[in-house]
Amino acid sequence: MPRFLRAAKAQARPARLTPMPFPQQRPRRLRQSPALRQMVRETSLAPSDFIAPLFVEMGANIRKPIASLPGQFRFSPDTAASHARELWEVGVLSVMLFGIPDHKDETGAHAADADGPVPLAARAIKEAVPEMVVVVDVCACEYTTHGHCGVLRGETVDNDATLPILSDAAIAYARAGCDIVAPSDMMDGRVAAIRAGLDGAGFINVPIMSYAAKFAGAFYGPFREAADSAPSFGDRRSYQMDIANGREAMREMTLDIEEGADLLMVKPALFCLDLLSQARQKFDVPLCAYHVSSEYAMIKAAAERGWIDETRLIDETLISIKRAGADLIVTYHALEWARWRRDGIV
Numbered sequence: 001m002p003r004f005l006r007a008a009k010a011q012a013r014p015a016r017l018t019p020m021p022f023p024q025q026r027p028r029r030l031r032q033s034p035a036l037r038q039m040v041r042e043t044s045l046a047p048s049d050f051i052a053p054l055f056v057e058m059g060a061n062i063r064k065p066i067a068s069l070p071g072q073f074r075f076s077p078d079t080a081a082s083h084a085r086e087l088w089e090v091g092v093l094s095v096m097l098f099g100i101p102d103h104k105d106e107t108g109a110h111a112a113d114a115d116g117p118v119p120l121a122a123r124a125i126k127e128a129v130p131e132m133v134v135v136v137d138v139c140a141c142e143y144t145t146h147g148h149c150g151v152l153r154g155e156t157v158d159n160d161a162t163l164p165i166l167s168d169a170a171i172a173y174a175r176a177g178c179d180i181v182a183p184s185d186m187m188d189g190r191v192a193a194i195r196a197g198l199d200g201a202g203f204i205n206v207p208i209m210s211y212a213a214k215f216a217g218a219f220y221g222p223f224r225e226a227a228d229s230a231p232s233f234g235d236r237r238s239y240q241m242d243i244a245n246g247r248e249a250m251r252e253m254t255l256d257i258e259e260g261a262d263l264l265m266v267k268p269a270l271f272c273l274d275l276l277s278q279a280r281q282k283f284d285v286p287l288c289a290y291h292v293s294s295e296y297a298m299i300k301a302a303a304e305r306g307w308i309d310e311t312r313l314i315d316e317t318l319i320s321i322k323r324a325g326a327d328l329i330v331t332y333h334a335l336e337w338a339r340w341r342r343d344g345i346v
């Protein structure tokens with residue numbers, strides 16, 4: 001009989017005093033009641049951890065369901081503002097805007113239109129909920145006819161020719177009252193270019209949240225349908241990163257901090273939990289994870305089929321992203337989770 005079994009048997013007979021407790025370590029001791037489990041919980045979630053993505057187009061009174069993202073909508077500036085108020089009322093402090101413009105061109109220059117969907121929505125949200133933190137995604141892909149994230153030279157995206165467009169867009173958004181600009185294009189040097197542009201225009205206090213480690217892949221399909229931003233040819237592999245590369249992700253983040261990024265983003269979240277954890281050890285700036293459209297769509301599709309317990313799985317997914325090291329999570333689940341918390345369901 002193994003030693004530990006003998007010890008257990010001995011312990012089971014109280015009359016015989018044994019010096020050999022079995023086992024010494026019983027992690028289950030701290031799992032015995034809901035209150036005890038709550039007390040030793042290492043990670044907590046709150047609505048203030050979330051940034052809710054919002055898609056905005058021109059017009060009024062629009063609230064179009066997005067087929068690829070059940071429960072998500074395309075808004076006009078006015079309805080975006082009322083939606084932002086609903087988020088604020090359940091404790092979500094921040095939204096991230098994506099514009100779907102009326103006009104596209106070869107270069108994406110309309111991203112900087114002062115009366116485009118993003119500036120209009122930002123103004124409307126700020127009027128409705130002045131304290132809401134309005135983050136805006138800065139990228140050309142929704143504004144280019146070809147759907148790539150910058151200016152084309154032949155079939156490739158010209159890095160340096162794209163930088164002024166991003167910088168001009170960031171300035172236009174700051175001028176409209178956006179609180180944080182979040183470049184997602186993956187051009188080299190764009191954080192420095194945007195910082196210089198913002199500072200030159202007097203917006204020294206507008207922080208940059210850089211999508212520092214953003215990977216190319218099938219992760220963003222539902223988003224591209226929602227935002228009408230799929231590339232018309234090729235893919236984004238010459239600018240977004242290869243999902244196989246973790247060291248390169250750390251290098252991208254280091255560079256972005258050197259260029260002046262105030263917050264770092266890792267995207268997609270669930271496929272990069274290891275990188276979130278490494279980045280948490282390595283960098284001191286706030287770390288954000290983008291829980292992307294495909295991650296949301298997979299959960300919604302499985303839930304529709306009745307294959308998963310949707311509420312619990314969403315809660316467990318978000319807590320895992322937080323545990324890995326994210327301070328903030330951009331997630332399409334923000335509103336529903338915050339309501340579940342309000343109602344005591346999670």
Ligand code: PBG
Nearest residue numbers: 139141184219220223292293294
């Ligand atoms: C714009 C951008 C994309 C996403 C965020 N910003 C699409 C892309 O890079 O193709 C994806 C977000 C998601 O999938 O939820 N460049």
